[in-house]
Amino acid sequence: MTLLYSEVEEELRSAVRDLLADRCPPATVLARIENPSSYDAGLWKALARDIGVAGLLIPEELGGAGASAREAAVVLEELGRAVTPIPFLTSAVLATWALLEAGTDAARDLLTALAGGETTAALAVSFASSPYSWEAGTAPATVTAEGGTLTGRVTAVAGADVSDVLIVPASGALHAVDAAHATIEPVVSLDLTRPISTVTLTGAPARPVSADLAPLRAALELGAGLLASEQLGVAEWCLATTVSYVKERHQFARPVGSFQALKHRLADLWMEIVQARAAARNAADALASGTDAATAVAVAQAWCGEVAVHAAEECLQLHGGIGMTWEHPVHLYLKRAKADEIALGTPGDHRDALAGLADLPGPL
Known part of the structure; x- marks a missing residue:
């Protein structure tokens, strides 16, 4: 097992990040949420056509890329960084994995349709x-x-x-x-x-x-494990954006980032995110290898959900007044972080499950 990113994973990250930087900057996402539907069909088709994310987990014989959970995790990190309004998690991960686990002819027919991104499922x-x-x-x-x-x-x-x-x-x-x-x-x-x-x-x-319903259970577990990578992407964007802002914002003729209290808060947050990265990568690797995946998923979700919310809260507060405005994208990240914390089991649900998986009795 290695928690480091492979060369292929870094190339995939670079391709997704470059496309999102061009097609899905924060200003574009802010504009889309003013519409009845925030779904970006053009971006989804570009990601599916140019990079093949729609069929990432689908075997090559069915028209997909035949990749593993590790590659899907890298994509979700980047989608989390951009709070991208596309159905990758719901269609290319959750629905796709349920069909893969089902393994029937009907499921395979649907997977062939999903591989190119022209068809989506939920x-x-x-x-x-x-x-x-x-x-x-x-x-x-x-x-x-x-x-x-x-x-x-x-x-x-x-x-x-x-x-x-x-x-x-x-x-x-x-x-x-x-x-x-x-x-x-x-x-x-x-x-x-x-x-x-x-x-x-x-x-x-x-x-x-x-x-x-066994395929459904497997899909929800995979989705929970990979959701940790999306939460990691959200947290990393919040930290990077906050550090950049406190270097530029001046108060009392000094950058506010030079104040020791803020340095300590951001250092603590950095440590939390480093641990979140390890937990998310471990979950992705365990899901890819099938080794002790249930425990790795429970650990990742028990930790990453709260870290993403904390990072978004710190980002909003340390941006001061501008962070409270609708025009600044930080509210999108706070809402995504909180919604993700509730999705596919709360941190408390995963901690309860982890106690049983690790054979540790709960408090009396």
Whole structure:
């Protein structure tokens, strides 16, 4: 195992970062959130066509790149740095991995369509669902299957508003439903760059893609582990932007960054982010190798979610008045960090799971 980035990973990072710098600067994202939908279809097509991110995890025989979780983690770091409004996590990671784990002919057909990025998919589960709730069977069964159709309602679904296919858990199995047969109602989301929706199915035609929910559990675990890399990207942007600002902002004829109290705060934050990088990289490597992945994912999410929120809070506060304005992009990062902290299991959910994985009894 190595937590260092390989040459291939650095080349992938450079390609994604350069494209985002050109197509998705903060001013562009700020402008997009003023629209009814922040989704940047042109950027998604460019990333899928020019870099191949849509099919990154899909095997080459199905038209994908055949890459691993490590490469996907690098992409998510860069997307987190730019709070990019595209469905990479929801379509190219969560939905794609559920279909890969299903392994059926129907799933493979969908993967071939997803590989080029022309088709997108979303898991029709609440974005706040943790992998452990599905494992324990405690997640609510809100959709039922009968006679080849699905009926029910799922709230807080991420990526549904821009998906062509929904992967829906119902009656103990996974089903694929064309989004045109569902009613998708966007709701107010904390993170304006990743909208959530309520999905309603009323006798929607469906085709089974898995006979059980094991692929869903695997997809949520992978998504949680790789979400740590997005949180790392958010935190790194916040730290770099704050350090740059306190070097330029003057008070009492001195840069405010020269004050010892601020130096200490930023040094402490840097240490937290270094640890977050190690945890996120370890989770990505464990998911790629299949070695002790559950523990690595729980550790990464127990730590990275809170670090990203702390970094965004420090960024906002140390920017002073300008940080509180709608015109400055820091609010996008704070909202993304907080939404990510809730997504795919809270840090508390992952700490509870880690206690069991490490065979450590909780407090009495």
